[in-house]
Amino acid sequence: MKKILHHRRSWMIVPAHDPKLADTIAQYKPDVVVLDLEYSVAPKYKEQARANLVKTVSTIATDDIEIFVRIDKASRWADVDAAMHRGLTGIIFCGVDEESEITEIDALINTKEKERGIDPGHIELVIILESAKGFWNLSEILQASPRLSAVGVGRIDLTMQLGPVPQHEFRLFRYLMTRTLVAGKMHGKQLLGAMWRPDSRGGVANQESTKLAAQQAKLMGYTGCICATPEQVNPMNLGFLS
Amino acid sequence: MITTPENKNKRSSINSNNPMPKYIRRSILALSIDDPILEKKSFDSWADAIILDFSKKSHCNWQQDILSRMPSAIAIAAKGDAEIFIRINNDFAISELEATVFPGIAGIILKGAHSAADIQRVSSALDSLELSRGILANSIEIDIEVNNAACTWNLLEIARSSARVGIFLLNEQELCANLGIQTQASLPFDPLEYIKSELITVATSIGGQAVGMSYPLSLATDSIDAETLRKGILRARDTGFKGAVCPHPDWINLCNSGFRPSEEEANYYVKVIEVFAEGIKRGMASVPIDGKMIDVPVDLRAKVYLEWAKRAKARDTEKYQAHQKP
CATH class of the missing domain: 3.20.20.60 (Phosphoenolpyruvate-binding domains)
Known part of the structure; x- marks a missing residue:
């Protein structure tokens, strides 16, 4: 692994087409910048977001900033093609269900590394679990590519798929976090996630509850988390502080 | 062997x-x-x-x-x-x-x-x-x-x-x-x-x-x-x-x-088994004890737990006897 993984505490999502993203990064100073091609980009801006990536990555990439691109599962081939440029650290792939999806994306990244003069194996792959199937196949998924460096738990999508009413306690969450922890540790991956509370989670969590969610996750063996809003970067960094 | x-x-x-x-x-x-x-x-x-x-x-x-x-x-x-x-x-x-x-x-x-x-x-x-x-x-x-x-x-x-x-x-x-x-x-x-x-x-x-x-x-x-x-x-x-x-x-x-089941629990299981057996004799499928319904699975559980209590007690006796040896 190129970097010390436990320094990647806050993974701040910014829409890849956001014209102010450089200012946002400078203001909040996350450990990892996640340029998003998924939920935070409206369909009509997707093309623009992809087209901007090469310039965006080269503009914001410094020795202090690691850049990942979160791809949309439905358009992952085009998204990977658009994201693969020098300066990129890795790809975040959400909603993986099975090993073959990793094998396929790994082969695509291999090809693009060769085409674009990127060191072989340089681009990391991070997965976020969002389905029951993905959880069940986790050990096989984590062994599917040597570039896979971290695994996270996608709470909102899981809530939708597994059925608990979103505004109430997601009782399955601790089980899913534990299962992911065991598999992740077994295969030596960084664990991403936080112990969110039902009334204060993801995009609606305030700074105090974000910090608490990170602190409890750290005690559980997790070392970083996706930040749905830039305001979560600081409490996430504090909560996951070694 | x-x-x-x-x-x-x-x-x-x-x-x-x-x-x-x-x-x-x-x-x-x-x-x-x-x-x-x-x-x-x-x-x-x-x-x-x-x-x-x-x-x-x-x-x-x-x-x-x-x-x-x-x-x-x-x-x-x-x-x-x-x-x-x-x-x-x-x-x-x-x-x-x-x-x-x-x-x-x-x-x-x-x-x-x-x-x-x-x-x-x-x-x-x-x-x-x-x-x-x-x-x-x-x-x-x-x-x-x-x-x-x-x-x-x-x-x-x-x-x-x-x-x-x-x-x-x-x-x-x-x-x-x-x-x-x-x-x-x-x-x-x-x-x-x-x-x-x-x-x-x-x-x-x-x-x-x-x-x-x-x-x-x-x-x-x-x-x-x-x-x-x-x-x-x-x-x-x-x-x-x-x-x-x-x-x-x-x-x-x-x-x-x-x-192990406590003495108090074991006594309760004995009562459950006795009262249920009496109820079966009278043609009943379930009987009440202290406001709780006792039926077949409750009776079976009582028997299993009572056996557990007896085996634990027997194990204590075995160890006691070993400790009495010169």
Whole structure:
């Protein structure tokens, strides 16, 4: 692994087409910048977001900033093609269900590394679990590519798929976090996630509850988390502080 | 095959079909064969089971050293009628088994296993050792000390890998460290709650049982006040654990009285069985006791738990008799 993984505490999502993203990064100073091609980009801006990536990555990439691109599962081939440029650290792939999806994306990244003069194996792959199937196949998924460096738990999508009413306690969450922890540790991956509370989670969590969610996750063996809003970067960094 | 009288696996004393729990191993104490007062510590402990640990001396042939000392250590540790187990490190399992497996042990505690293949390898080695050392074939148990992520993930395959697999011992300190979980009990919930649930379910599914303690006592390494410990043991029992590895001898008496139905509970089960039997005679399918409905499953549960209480009491009697011997 190129970097010390436990320094990647806050993974701040910014829409890849956001014209102010450089200012946002400078203001909040996350450990990892996640340029998003998924939920935070409206369909009509997707093309623009992809087209901007090469310039965006080269503009914001410094020795202090690691850049990942979160791809949309439905358009992952085009998204990977658009994201693969020098300066990129890795790809975040959400909603993986099975090993073959990793094998396929790994082969695509291999090809693009060769085409674009990127060191072989340089681009990391991070997965976020969002389905029951993905959880069940986790050990096989984590062994599917040597570039896979971290695994996270996608709470909102899981809530939708597994059925608990979103505004109430997601009782399955601790089980899913534990299962992911065991598999992740077994295969030596960084664990991403936080112990969110039902009334204060993801995009609606305030700074105090974000910090608490990170602190409890750290005690559980997790070392970083996706930040749905830039305001979560600081409490996430504090909560996951070694 | 020779059956030696020293083989003290307590399975042989259980006469009912599929007893629950399979073994009466409420308190398990780890002691070193290097301990100069091993005999006194094991005899005075009143533990149901003793795990013998050993260290490998660097200045001599460690295998020869252990081979020469282990038989007497087993005999000495068993004087109080505890079942004797030897703790084996998975990484050096074969050489350690050769140095430690002798008549008189109930099983080995395999620490650090990762997969079913580890268990199968140990089981094959035990086949040979039982044959060469005059031990009843397939009598030595393999018990699994769960202390790493791979062992946890592969639990079901490990449990099904050999008919020798008996109990699972959760080493919570080491598992937490392996998983990167804080080993200070500072979370408002049990971080291993789901792992414990899986462990108990898997162990029971193969007819075995799980040994562990409730959080946060499961991370304790020393003496605890009696009332706190009593409550922790009750919670562990009601979660499904059938015993605990005691980090301190003070735990043993409370584990022996706690990992079983209490006298009060046993008396209640007797009442349930009697009242239900009377109801059946009168042609009823269910009867009330203290406002609760007693039907077939409640009656069956009462019988199982009463049998458990009787077996625990019988085990105490066995140990008492051993302690009266000159």
